[in-house]
Structure formats: C-alpha cells, structure tokens
Amino acid sequence: MLLIQLLINGIIMGAVYSLASLGFAIVYNTTKIFHIGYSALYMIAPYFFWQLYTKLGLNISLSIFVSIILTMIISILIDKTIYQPLFIKKSSSNVVTISSIGVVTIIVNVIAMIFGNETKILNSDIANTIKFSGMIVTYPQVYQFISSIIIIIIFFIVLKKTNLGIIIRAFSNNDVLVQIMGINILRTRLLLFGISGIMIAIAGLSISYDVGMDPYIGMPMLLNVIVAFIIGGIGSFAGPLIGGFFIGVIQALTIWMFSSKWQSAITFIILIIFLIFRPQGFLGKKEREV
Amino acid sequence: MNYFFHIIIMINIYIVLTVSSNLLVGMTNLLSLGQAAFYGIGAYFSVLALTTLNLPLIPSLIVAMLATGVFSLLLALTSLRLKNDYFVLSTLGFQIITFSVLYNWISVTKGPYGIPGIPAPKLLGIFQVSGIIPFLIFSTVMSLFTIFIFYYLINSPFGRLLKAMREDELALITLGKNITSLKIQTFAISSSFIAIAGFLYATYVTYIDPSSFNLDESIFILSALLIGGLGNIKGPVVGSIFVILLPEILRFVGLPDSIAANMRQIIYGLILIILMRFKPEGLAGNYRIK
Structure with missing residues (x-):
C-alpha cells in the first residue's frame, strides 16, 4: 500500500523532472551548453510569483503568467549576454560551464540579498486532497502533474508539426548545416532559451507552490534534471521523459527501501553506473570519439 | 594581530587546496567539481587518525593523505574515460555522494552534528601544535612544502608529460605513453x-561538519583557482590570497554584515564571468582552460 502511494508520488515528481529535463535538453541538444544557470531560473520564477502575488496582491493567474514571462526574459538575457559572446569567440566547453557557474552564483546571491535566506511559503493553506481506494493525492500534486504533461504535449506537437520544430530538430542534429540553410542561429538560440525558460519556470512554480522555496533550491533540482537528461539519452527529446520518470520512480523506491536522506546519493550512483556502462543513456546513439 | 594571523592561516590552507587542484585542472585539463570531497575525506581521516587511532602529527597526516589518495583512485577509475562535460558531471556526482555519506552515515561521521574537540596534534612527541602562533608556523611550513613539491613536479619530466598530454593526447599516445596511468597518478x-x-583545517578549527565540504566549497575552491590562474604556481597562490582577502577588504569598506556574504559571492561570480570572457588564463596563470 505504502509502495503504491510512493510510486504515485514518484510518477508525479517524475512528470516535473521530465518537464524540467526537457527544457535542459532543448538547450543542451542544440547549443551543447551545460546550462548550470538553469538552476537559478528554477528558483527565480517562484520568487517573482511571491513578489507579485503575496507582496503586490495581483490576481493569481496574472502573477503566474507574468512570473513565467519574466523568467523567460532572464533565460534569454543569460544567453544573449553570457553564452553568445563566448560562442562567437569559440570558447571551449569548460569555459562556458565555468561562466554558467558564475551566473548561478550571481543570481542566487542577488535573490538571497533581496529576499533573505529563509524558506518562503507560497500557499499556507492545508492542501485539499483527492482520495481514491486508500491513495491520497494533493491538489498541488495534481497541478504539478497536469501542467507538466500539458506543456510536454504542446512541445512535442510543436516539435513534430511546425517549422520551428523542424529547425529545433535540425539544430540538434547539425548546427553548421542549419547556418548554411540561411537560418540565423543566434536568434534561434534566443527562442530556444525562451522555451526552456518557460518550462523551468512552470516546474519551479508548481513545486514551490507545494513545498515553498529558498534561494538554494535550484542546485538540487538541477542535479536531478541533469541525471534524468543523461540517463534518458543525450541528443534525443524523448529521452528526458524516460529519464525523468525513471528518476522519479527510483527516488520513490529509495524512500521505500532505505530512507529519503539517501535519495541524492542513490541518484548519483545510478548516474555513475550509466556513465560507465551506458554513457549514451536509454535512447541516445553511441558516438565514437574522433 | 591574531586576526591577521588567522587570515594568513586561511590563505595557507587555500594555497594547499588550489596549488594541488592546479595539477588536475591546470596541468591535465580535468575540470573537477569534486575537490571539496577530497578536502572533506582528508579532514575526516585526519580526525580518525588523531582521535580513534591516537597517532601523532606526521603519521596522522600520512594516514589522511594515503586514504584520500585511495578514494581518488575510486573516482579516477570511474571517470577517466569521460570527456569534458561528462567528466565534470562524474566529479559532481562524486562530490554529492561523498557529502551525502558524510552527512547521513551518522554512526561513523556524526553527520550534521559534526565532530567537536579535535585534539592538538603532537609533533615528535614533544610539541603540541595548538594556539595561533604554532599554527601559523605549521600551516606556513605545510603550504611552502606543497608549493615546493608542486613547483618541482610541474618543472620535472613528469610535469612536461602532463603539459604535452593536455595539449595533445593523441600525440602522446603515439609516442607510447600510457595516458590513463598518467591521469591516475595526477x-x-x-x-x-x-x-x-x-588536516590543517580540522586541527586548526578543532571542529568539522559536512557543511564545510559541500558543493559550494568545491565551487569556491575552483573559483579561487580560476581567478588566480592555471598552469603555474603563481596563479593558485594569487587566487587564494585574493579570495581570502576580498571579504576582509569588503568589511573595511563598511558593507553591512547582512549583505557582505552575498556581495562577496556576487563579486566572485562576476569575476569568473569576466575572466572567462576576456582572460581565461586568470590573473596570473599561463594556461587557458580548454
């Protein structure tokens, strides 16, 4: 019984991991940027929401909308001001990763300076629950699951059916050829960072609405996201979904078998096992180093 | 005056950290986010040797060094086949797992409660290294010793091999050198x-807990190294002095304590981004990370 309840929680969490990890994949598959700054976006969206909703007293849907837009703008600005100049200079991947660490450090500490280090609660009511045959699901969990699934479905429709989708797939396949086809990849990158910013903002909002936030929630989430992305398979867009649900369920099983405190260790042990034995992940293609 | 000595001791500790990390990051181009894990393993084994085994200074130091070396082989064997982002990721995994074990394995490490009352190490059965002046001397001797060893290493045939490897692995393989073994030695x-x-940290502060050896500390060590510069001895030394002195300077400028800590992090972040864009070799280094 406990196991089934934990699995349900794991699948709901897995949906959020999938969404967040898809946003990471959109950036990594196309630009090959190890976007650690992504963790700061996860944390900053609920802070925008807190400022608009709790402080300024705007209505809830407007607050959600504006905080998603603001997060998207920050995501685009990070690419425009930090990553693109390095791309133009043809900097190495480690240089970009280090800059990305710098971005996180700055954003996290600016937020901590403005809002303080303590945990903030977005929703202080006791959550209403849905009960069915002994299982309990809270309303925030329902929002998490439904919003994640809807965004994922919209993204896949865009990816398969529209011109933009074709460009994204082409970009993740070979960025030089995309340029040759006359597509301005610098502008396309901004669009991709925008989409990825929207995704992580929704993930951040839906989780923080449930459990609150502090300025340091981004990094633990990013670690889960990266693990989900890697074991799903780099270069694929369906991989993050498999990886996300896999990590969600594994973490639920960890709680069942050991204790929640070993979650991060088990997650990374799984990552290292994958890196050694199947570095291409579930869906990735095996590439040979030239 | 004690305040001044304290700063010098901290600089000495960071010189040891960054000069030895430089061999990995600067000489071999392996960007590691797991340096604080080694720092922590060293500290916990020092305490084990000093308290449980009740050893004097030099044997304890040797126990800590050997134990940490053995743990590093664990990471080396799993991660050396990986490149760039994947390698960074595996060191990140090592960092998270180590922290998680230090934090959660309460029966051995006392977890978040930490280990207080670490005894002063005995040198040659006569001297007790306790109090600030003996520590100043001890830490200075250790940092000079580290500088000496690494200066010698970098300029030895071994150092030249490492330089050759970071520039062109393939060329070195064709010359019949075993690069895996070289990396493991590094x-x-x-x-x-x-x-x-x-060891210095544990015996100086006489209290350790896992929070001193978390991912943030790893990022901090890496920042100190990258700000100073890679590839020579001068870089890490300059970096250590810089990151330890900056907060003190900010204090004299009259920044309120409530924001000083965040301000310091923001400045580190900004410096990292600016350096990566315009001067990837750091303030005093001679190697640009690839």
Whole structure:
C-alpha cells in the first residue's frame, strides 16, 4: 500500500523532472551548453510569483503568467549576454560551464540579498486532497502533474508539426548545416532559451507552490534534471521523459527501501553506473570519439 | 594581530587546496567539481587518525593523505574515460555522494552534528601544535612544502608529460605513453595533497561538519583557482590570497554584515564571468582552460 502511494508520488515528481529535463535538453541538444544557470531560473520564477502575488496582491493567474514571462526574459538575457559572446569567440566547453557557474552564483546571491535566506511559503493553506481506494493525492500534486504533461504535449506537437520544430530538430542534429540553410542561429538560440525558460519556470512554480522555496533550491533540482537528461539519452527529446520518470520512480523506491536522506546519493550512483556502462543513456546513439 | 594571523592561516590552507587542484585542472585539463570531497575525506581521516587511532602529527597526516589518495583512485577509475562535460558531471556526482555519506552515515561521521574537540596534534612527541602562533608556523611550513613539491613536479619530466598530454593526447599516445596511468597518478598526487588542507583545517578549527565540504566549497575552491590562474604556481597562490582577502577588504569598506556574504559571492561570480570572457588564463596563470 505504502509502495503504491510512493510510486504515485514518484510518477508525479517524475512528470516535473521530465518537464524540467526537457527544457535542459532543448538547450543542451542544440547549443551543447551545460546550462548550470538553469538552476537559478528554477528558483527565480517562484520568487517573482511571491513578489507579485503575496507582496503586490495581483490576481493569481496574472502573477503566474507574468512570473513565467519574466523568467523567460532572464533565460534569454543569460544567453544573449553570457553564452553568445563566448560562442562567437569559440570558447571551449569548460569555459562556458565555468561562466554558467558564475551566473548561478550571481543570481542566487542577488535573490538571497533581496529576499533573505529563509524558506518562503507560497500557499499556507492545508492542501485539499483527492482520495481514491486508500491513495491520497494533493491538489498541488495534481497541478504539478497536469501542467507538466500539458506543456510536454504542446512541445512535442510543436516539435513534430511546425517549422520551428523542424529547425529545433535540425539544430540538434547539425548546427553548421542549419547556418548554411540561411537560418540565423543566434536568434534561434534566443527562442530556444525562451522555451526552456518557460518550462523551468512552470516546474519551479508548481513545486514551490507545494513545498515553498529558498534561494538554494535550484542546485538540487538541477542535479536531478541533469541525471534524468543523461540517463534518458543525450541528443534525443524523448529521452528526458524516460529519464525523468525513471528518476522519479527510483527516488520513490529509495524512500521505500532505505530512507529519503539517501535519495541524492542513490541518484548519483545510478548516474555513475550509466556513465560507465551506458554513457549514451536509454535512447541516445553511441558516438565514437574522433 | 591574531586576526591577521588567522587570515594568513586561511590563505595557507587555500594555497594547499588550489596549488594541488592546479595539477588536475591546470596541468591535465580535468575540470573537477569534486575537490571539496577530497578536502572533506582528508579532514575526516585526519580526525580518525588523531582521535580513534591516537597517532601523532606526521603519521596522522600520512594516514589522511594515503586514504584520500585511495578514494581518488575510486573516482579516477570511474571517470577517466569521460570527456569534458561528462567528466565534470562524474566529479559532481562524486562530490554529492561523498557529502551525502558524510552527512547521513551518522554512526561513523556524526553527520550534521559534526565532530567537536579535535585534539592538538603532537609533533615528535614533544610539541603540541595548538594556539595561533604554532599554527601559523605549521600551516606556513605545510603550504611552502606543497608549493615546493608542486613547483618541482610541474618543472620535472613528469610535469612536461602532463603539459604535452593536455595539449595533445593523441600525440602522446603515439609516442607510447600510457595516458590513463598518467591521469591516475595526477589524481592521486593532487588529492592526497588536498588531504593536507583537510588536516590543517580540522586541527586548526578543532571542529568539522559536512557543511564545510559541500558543493559550494568545491565551487569556491575552483573559483579561487580560476581567478588566480592555471598552469603555474603563481596563479593558485594569487587566487587564494585574493579570495581570502576580498571579504576582509569588503568589511573595511563598511558593507553591512547582512549583505557582505552575498556581495562577496556576487563579486566572485562576476569575476569568473569576466575572466572567462576576456582572460581565461586568470590573473596570473599561463594556461587557458580548454
């Protein structure tokens, strides 16, 4: 019984991991940027929401909308001001990763300076629950699951059916050829960072609405996201979904078998096992180093 | 005056950390986010040797260095086949797992409660290294020793091999050199010297807990190294002095304590981004990370 309840929680969490990890994949598959700054976006969206909703007293849907837009703008600005100049200079991947660490450090500490280090609660009511045959699901969990699934479905429709989708797939396949086809990849990158910013903002909002936030929630989430992305398979867009649900369920099983405190260790042990034995992940293609 | 001595001791500890990390990051181009894990392993083994085994200074130091070296082999064997982002990721995994074990394995490490009352190490059965002046001397001797060893290493045939490897692995393989074994040696040497910093920290502060060895600390060590510069001895030394002195300077400028800590992090972040864009070799280094 406990196991089934934990699995349900794991699948709901897995949906959020999938969404967040898809946003990471959109950036990594196309630009090959190890976007650690992504963790700061996860944390900053609920802070925008807190400022608009709790402080300024705007209505809830407007607050959600504006905080998603603001997060998207920050995501685009990070690419425009930090990553693109390095791309133009043809900097190495480690240089970009280090800059990305710098971005996180700055954003996290600016937020901590403005809002303080303590945990903030977005929703202080006791959550209403849905009960069915002994299982309990809270309303925030329902929002998490439904919003994640809807965004994922919209993204896949865009990816398969529209011109933009074709460009994204082409970009993740070979960025030089995309340029040759006359597509301005610098502008396309901004669009991709925008989409990825929207995704992580929704993930951040839906989780923080449930459990609150502090300025340091981004990094633990990013670690889960990266693990989900890697074991799903780099270069694929369906991989993050498999990886996300896999990590969600594994973490639920960890709680069942050991204790929640070993979650991060088990997650990374799984990552290292994958890196050694199947570095291409579930869906990735095996590439040979030239 | 004690305040001044305290700063010098901290600089000495960071010199040990960064000069030995430089062998890995600067000489071998392996960007590691797991340096604080080695620092922590060194510190915990020092405490184990000093308290449980009740050993004097030099044997304890050797125990800590050997133990940390052995743990580094664990990481080396799993991660050396990986490149760039994947390698960074595996060191990140090592960092998270180590922290998780230090934090959660309460029966052995006392977890978040930490280990208080670490005894002063005995030197040659006569001297007790306790109090600020003996520590000043002890830490200065250890940091000069580390500088001396690494200066010698970098300018030795071994150092030239490492330089050749970071520039062109393939060329070195064709010359019949075993690059895997070279990298493993680098790992072992670099991390066992980091254990010295762990020993200094544990005996100086006389209290350790896992929060001193978390991911943020890893990022901090890496920032100190990258700000100073890679590839020579001068870079890490300059970096250590810089990151330890900056907060003190900010204090004299009259920044309120409530925001000083965040302000300091923001400045580090900004410096990292600016350096990566315009001067990837750091303030005093001679190697640009690839």
